[in-house]
Amino acid sequence: SxxxxxxxxxxxxxxxxxxxxxxxxxxxxxxxxxxxxxxxxxxxxxxxxxxxxxxxxxxxTLHEKVRTNLAAVIRPLRAHKVLWETLTAFVDSDYSRNKAARSLFIHRSTLDYRLRRIGEVTGCDPTSGRGAQMLTAALIAETLHG
Incomplete structure (x- = not known):
């Protein structure tokens, strides 16, 4: 079972x-x-x-054009290893800043700075509901089909 x-x-x-x-x-x-x-x-x-x-x-993920456009949103983060790790930790922590900071062994203010940088690089604010949705979808699209 x-x-x-x-x-x-x-x-x-x-x-x-x-x-x-x-x-x-x-x-x-x-x-x-x-x-x-x-x-x-x-x-x-x-x-x-x-x-x-x-x-x-x-x-x-079934629609190629959507998948491609989502992957393009997040692809610039691949050039920033620390920002990529920060985003994945943030998603993995279910968007809890405190949990993400602990998992990365960084201060909460450092995490906040990195989240702002992710927003600047991608154009999506990971701390907003809409931005978190977009970045999570983009992360999945890029991981599966990048």
């Missing part, structure tokens, strides 16, 4: 599932594989996931 498999993970790893009948087993495997890629690229916490958990990510 999914519950038992999730317990076996012990809070360390991801499990993706898709329900299909035997005739569509390959389709189910492909869906579960893509869900897993989205979960990992989106820096989601350990656990079990289905397509219902990644509907937004699934939708925008």
């Amino acid at each position: 999914v519950t038992r498999l999730t317990q076996c993970l012990g809070g360390r790893g991801w499990l993706a599932t898709a329900e299909r009948d035997r005739a569509r087993l390959v389709d189910g495997f492909n869906e579960a594989s893509y869900v897993l890629r989205l979960v990992v690229a989106g820096l989601r916490p350990s656990g079990a996931y289905t397509i219902s958990d990644v509907l937004v990510e699934y939708a925008f």
Whole structure:
């Protein structure tokens, strides 16, 4: 069962599932594989996931033009290793400045400075709801298809 498999993970790893009948087993495997890629690229916490958990990510990554445009938003950060690490830590901490600063072993004011720089480089403020959405989507698009 999914519950038992999730317990076996012990809070360390991801499990993706898709329900299909035997005739569509390959389709189910492909869906579960893509869900897993989205979960990992989106820096989601350990656990079990289905397509219902990644509907937004699934939708925008299916459209090449959207994916390309999103990846272009974040691509300039690749030239700034520290800013890239800061953004991924911020997303991984579920946008908690305190958690992100602790995970990076930096002072909160240093994190705030880096977040401002990310906004300057990308044109998206990672501390606003809209900016966080855009940058997270861009991070996923760039990670999967960059």
